[in-house]
Amino acid sequence: MPNSRRTPAARLDPRGPLVLDTRTLPRRPGSARTETRTVRAPADLHPGLAGIPEGSDLRLDVTLESVTEGVLATVTAVAPVTGECARCLEPVAQTIEVRCQELFSYEQGAGDADEDGYALDGDLLDLEPVLRDALVLALPLAPLCRQDCPGLCAECGALLARAGSEHGHDSAIDPRWAGLRQRMTHGEQAGQPAPEIREESGRGRP
Ligand SMILES: [Zn+2]
Ligand SMILES: [Zn+2]
Numbered sequence: 685m686p687n688s689r690r691t692p693a694a695r696l697d698p699r700g701p702l703v704l705d706t707r708t709l710p711r712r713p714g715s716a717r718t719e720t721r722t723v724r725a726p727a728d729l730h731p732g733l734a735g736i737p738e739g740s741d742l743r744l745d746v747t748l749e750s751v752t753e754g755v756l757a758t759v760t761a762v763a764p765v766t767g768e769c770a771r772c773l774e775p776v777a778q779t780i781e782v783r784c785q786e787l788f789s790y791e792q793g794a795g796d797a798d799e800d801g802y803a804l805d806g807d808l809l810d811l812e813p814v815l816r817d818a819l820v821l822a823l824p825l826a827p828l829c830r831q832d833c834p835g836l837c838a839e840c841g842a843l844l845a846r847a848g849s850e851h852g853h854d855s856a857i858d859p860r861w862a863g864l865r866q867r868m869t870h871g872e873q874a875g876q877p878a879p880e881i882r883e884e885s886g887r888g889r890p
Pocket of ligand 1: 772773830833834
């Protein structure tokens with residue numbers, strides 16, 4: 685998507701799902717209007733392991749408020765997020781909620797007092813760039829299927845959540861230690877300390 689910080693030549697499409705018409709908002713500081721709408725999520729909201737599927741429902745609560753310089757838009761958006769777990773690569777589905785606020789200045793033609801700001805296009809304002817920035821920032825960088833996801837086995841790639849805590853690879857232990865291990869395991873049961881085997885099993889069983 686091109687950056688939507690508008691030049692006067694680029695007119696907004698009033699039918700755009702994220703284009704709001706401020707005509708019914710009196711241009712008198714203090715007047716405000718609130719609306720709720722559900723729109724389809726725009727494309728390209730999937731920068732990493734997690735993203736918002738194109739066309740999924742974005743639920744918006746929008747408050748438009750007249751201020752001296754223009755219209756202040758306050759938006760709360762609730763969006764579905766899908767992706768893969770950063771540890772086990774299983775599908776992840778969750779919901780994020782973001783809140784953002786942006787001033788859309790009246791077009792005065794008096795130069796760019798604030799080059800980074802947004803401007804009204806006539807009576808219209810476009811929430812998309814504002815919302816896009818807020819949503820992308822809110823996406824989890826390392827989504828997890830659950831907070832304590834054990835990930836994959838480093839040896840065989842098995843899903844540890846499914847394989848269970850017993851999952852391990854005895855073959856990872858040097859065969860020269862196998863006999864000792866057996867003895868030590870036996871010894872442990874008899875209450876004898878077994879420092880070497882602790883170290884070894886720590887490596888063999890992540
Ligand atoms: Zn996981
Ligand atoms: Zn394994």
